[in-house]
Amino acid sequence: VVSKPNGEILALVSKPSFDPNLFTMGSSMQNSQSLIAQLLTDSENQPFLNRAISGVYPPGSTFKLVTAAAGLENKIIDKNFEVNDAGTVHLGDFSFSNWYFTQYGKTEGEINVVKAIKRSNDIFFYKLAEKIGVNKLSEFAEKFGLGKNTGIDLIGEEEGTVPTEKWKKETIGENWYLGDTYHYGIGQGYLLTTPMQVNLWTQAIANGGTIHKPHLLKNSKFEIRNSKFFSHETISLIREVNPDVVINV
Numbered sequence: 001v002v003s004k005p006n007g008e009i010l011a012l013v014s015k016p017s018f019d020p021n022l023f024t025m026g027s028s029m030q031n032s033q034s035l036i037a038q039l040l041t042d043s044e045n046q047p048f049l050n051r052a053i054s055g056v057y058p059p060g061s062t063f064k065l066v067t068a069a070a071g072l073e074n075k076i077i078d079k080n081f082e083v084n085d086a087g088t089v090h091l092g093d094f095s096f097s098n099w100y101f102t103q104y105g106k107t108e109g110e111i112n113v114v115k116a117i118k119r120s121n122d123i124f125f126y127k128l129a130e131k132i133g134v135n136k137l138s139e140f141a142e143k144f145g146l147g148k149n150t151g152i153d154l155i156g157e158e159e160g161t162v163p164t165e166k167w168k169k170e171t172i173g174e175n176w177y178l179g180d181t182y183h184y185g186i187g188q189g190y191l192l193t194t195p196m197q198v199n200l201w202t203q204a205i206a207n208g209g210t211i212h213k214p215h216l217l218k219n220s221k222f223e224i225r226n227s228k229f230f231s232h233e234t235i236s237l238i239r240e241v242n243p244d245v246v247i248n249v
Helices: 032-040 060-073 099-104 113-118 122-132 134-143 165-171 178-185 195-207 232-239
Strands: 009-011 083-085 088-091 094-097 109-111 210-212 224-227
Touching (some): 060 113, 060 122, 094 099, 094 178, 122 134, 122 178, 134 178, 195 232
Antiparallel strands (some): 088 094
16 A cells, blocks of 8 residues: 555555456457456455455554554653563463564664664563553554544455454453463554555654545545544654664564
8 A cells, every 4th residue: 555644545556466358358358258257266366355455464563653652652651661672571381582583593682662663673562562451552553543444435445353352252252361462562463454554554653643534536535534642752753763664574
């Protein structure tokens, strides 16, 4: 998804795709009916699925921006808060590692929120998510437009999933565990978003804190969905990471 910070969509890409000429050339295109039939029955590649707005996926490390904003805006941390990256966090019989430790066997010592975003440090965001808690993190994520349609002027949009303790109990029949919170803090686990929703929270950081309704039509009116839900100080702190940021999805 490529957009301007005001919600104007410049490009949407979804692959695998298909050749729309198959549906306009009819019998003049050799074997067109056979090719259309193959496309319609291709349940593995699903070429008609518009993944930009209808595919839901764990957003991975891009979500760390939301976790950071939630911690700062709820006054749970400030710019001086630090976590010691020892490479791995142990939780009973389970361990949760940082990608830098897993791939290279290295740690990064004491890190604050700016360095944590720059280095996409999993340890920092495991511990930050633990301090925030699943329900408060989800409440803040919803302010960024997660868990509901963005309102884009296309049909078939999916809402995704913003998990809570109650959601897991009702949907899966299990309690929420601290390990779930760790996964959630780095954009994994039960969290599901569309690429269009990922665009919304990066858009809000780019434009100074406003969620716009995305639109393709040039004559559409600019519509604000949410604004002023996080401060200029938070935005400025998050923006300090550029251009050194590592996004480890």
